[in-house]
Amino acid sequence: MKKVGLVTIIDYKNYGNRLQNFAAQQVLESLGCDVVTLLNNPYKNIVHKRSIMERLKGKSFFDIVQAINNRIKKIKTNSINIEKEKALKEFSYININESDFILSADSIPENLGERFGYFVVGSDQVWNPTFRNGSCIDFLTFAPQNKRIAYAPSFGISEIPIEYHKDYKKWLSEFSNLSVREDAGAKIIKDLTGRNAIVLIDPTLMLSKEEWLNVSKPSLLKPDKPFILTYFLGELSKETKGFIKSLSKDDNLEIVNLGNYKDIKRYATSPSEFIDYINSSSIFLTDSFHGVVFSILMEKPFVVFDRIGNIPSMNSRIDTILGKFNLTKRKFNHAKTPSDYLEIDYSHVPSILERERQRTIDYLKEALNIKDEN
Numbered sequence: 001m002k003k004v005g006l007v008t009i010i011d012y013k014n015y016g017n018r019l020q021n022f023a024a025q026q027v028l029e030s031l032g033c034d035v036v037t038l039l040n041n042p043y044k045n046i047v048h049k050r051s052i053m054e055r056l057k058g059k060s061f062f063d064i065v066q067a068i069n070n071r072i073k074k075i076k077t078n079s080i081n082i083e084k085e086k087a088l089k090e091f092s093y094i095n096i097n098e099s100d101f102i103l104s105a106d107s108i109p110e111n112l113g114e115r116f117g118y119f120v121v122g123s124d125q126v127w128n129p130t131f132r133n134g135s136c137i138d139f140l141t142f143a144p145q146n147k148r149i150a151y152a153p154s155f156g157i158s159e160i161p162i163e164y165h166k167d168y169k170k171w172l173s174e175f176s177n178l179s180v181r182e183d184a185g186a187k188i189i190k191d192l193t194g195r196n197a198i199v200l201i202d203p204t205l206m207l208s209k210e211e212w213l214n215v216s217k218p219s220l221l222k223p224d225k226p227f228i229l230t231y232f233l234g235e236l237s238k239e240t241k242g243f244i245k246s247l248s249k250d251d252n253l254e255i256v257n258l259g260n261y262k263d264i265k266r267y268a269t270s271p272s273e274f275i276d277y278i279n280s281s282s283i284f285l286t287d288s289f290h291g292v293v294f295s296i297l298m299e300k301p302f303v304v305f306d307r308i309g310n311i312p313s314m315n316s317r318i319d320t321i322l323g324k325f326n327l328t329k330r331k332f333n334h335a336k337t338p339s340d341y342l343e344i345d346y347s348h349v350p351s352i353l354e355r356e357r358q359r360t361i362d363y364l365k366e367a368l369n370i371k372d373e374n
Helices: 015-030 052-056 061-095 160-172 182-191 209-214 238-251 269-280 290-300 318-325 338-342 351-367
Strands: 001-007 033-041 099-105 118-121 148-150 229-230 254-258 283-286 302-304
Touching: 001 015, 015 033, 015 061, 015 269, 015 290, 061 269, 148 229, 182 238, 182 290, 209 269, 209 290, 229 238, 229 269, 238 254, 238 283, 238 338, 254 269, 269 290, 283 290, 290 302, 290 318
Parallel strands: 001 033, 001 118, 033 099, 118 148, 229 254, 229 283, 283 302
Antiparallel strands: none
């Protein structure tokens, strides 16, 4: 049995993060691997935070009042996030095999490269410098080059800031096997290194609806009547809010908001409940990549919106998946009326999924040097 060390983002703040981690583990285990997710901290330096008195020194009364209000709001937000983090940690504890050490650029366990047959990085936005500061950990530089495998990692953005070009070019060139999650990522690698990287589907798409329902569970807060489910990571425009209200009123659908601080109880929904909410909804509205993924897996009507409030744009991975599954008309403003979005045809999707899943299996078998038994 091949022992694999899996490196991904681990922050217990995001559903997609935890669900793709679980899925990657399951895919690798299905190929006969013993998988351990390596807990990691990609940040090299700890920035000293000034005290409140230092930050308020010389400020006007108005600025001080505003700073105090912001501080109070942050404290309330942190308490809400703690509840959500507990739910995500519980999911990980039950479903994911995590290491008993924390990997960082300044703390590499002795002989780590020899403890595992291979190291896999992915999926998620591990190569997004906005999130990870261009950490060498995410490029597996601690491991022998012949053991480094990229399994559908995402850059999350369409262009890499120039200050990261030198390191990214070197680190990407050292991978024995390269794949990415979106077309824009393949272009980045081609432009930086001249190498061709295969574009693979996210690990979450490798598991069937039945497999996901096996780890799902209903929330006690789930409505008994038909409902619209919303999950937005960015801001909501006035137009989007109006669309949601119109859809709710026209089709007599209750509105359930996940990821909204105003609905504290639902904000702490677990990844298992997240899956069930999507499966139980009448329609799902989101700006989340994994929101699109689970809509497809659960074969639910959905509408995807461009994310507002993230610069540079992070919509490339959503565009890739919509294009791959011929679902570009699920983007907002493609239908004439809100109710038109309640209809969706998934009859063409199973064949695409089957093909894409096989491409992933073929890639991983070659990367892991797994021979088919005749």
